[in-house]
Amino acid sequence: MEKVKKFSNDVQFIVIAMGDEQFGIDIKYIDNIVRMQHYTRVPNVAPYIKGVINLRGEVIPIMSVRIKMGLPEEEYTKSTRIIIIRLEQYGSIGFIVDEVREVLTLSEDNIERVSHDNKEEHDNFIFGIGKFGESLVSLLDVNAVAIEKE
Numbered sequence: 283m284e285k286v287k288k289f290s291n292d293v294q295f296i297v298i299a300m301g302d303e304q305f306g307i308d309i310k311y312i313d314n315i316v317r318m319q320h321y322t323r324v325p326n327v328a329p330y331i332k333g334v335i336n337l338r339g340e341v342i343p344i345m346s347v348r349i350k351m352g353l354p355e356e357e358y359t360k361s362t363r364i365i366i367i368r369l370e371q372y373g374s375i376g377f378i379v380d381e382v383r384e385v386l387t388l389s390e391d392n393i394e395r396v397s398h399d400n401k402e403e404h405d406n407f408i409f410g411i412g413k414f415g416e417s418l419v420s421l422l423d424v425n426a427v428a429i430e431k432e
Contacts, residue, residue: 291390295412296365297419299381300348301356306386306412306421307365313374314366315382318358328430335364335376342366344376350427351407356380372428386419388412393421 295306296315314337321333321344330349334341344364349355361381368374394411409423 292387293390293393295386295388295419295421297383297386298363298365298379299361299383300351300379301353304383304417304419305408306388306419307367307377307424308421309385311367311369311424312365313368316364316366316376318362318364318378332378337366337376340374342374342376344378345428347377347379347427367424367428369425369428371425375428377424377427386412386414388414 294309296309296312298305298307316337319335321335323333324331324343330346332344332346334343336342346355358378359380362378363382364376364378365382366374366376392413394413396408396410407423407426408420409426410421412419412421
């Protein structure tokens, strides 16, 4: 008897808070979520690069997603987290976020793709809008957030 593989078109996202807005990060990119910790500053880097942390012997650059997206910088709280993202072309990078809220499973039918007109840079970090119940969550394109802009 042959086993039939079923592929689900459901995608899981970690829902994060940035101020009053909610964003989703595809769980396939997430390596780890850690509490905010002391970091070492690195000179002559972009303002959104806060420095580096040592996580189990690996030196990982960390960035403020708030600053990268043009949002005002906020004080770190006990809810602040560093989400370790692992990307093929960049390796590991830490995203500093205000809060990690929940895991959300969305079917492809509940993801509305966003088209870009390149007018607002902030919007280029979003690849879609996830609809669940009466709520909406902006889905982050982690590659666009991680890329260095000159």
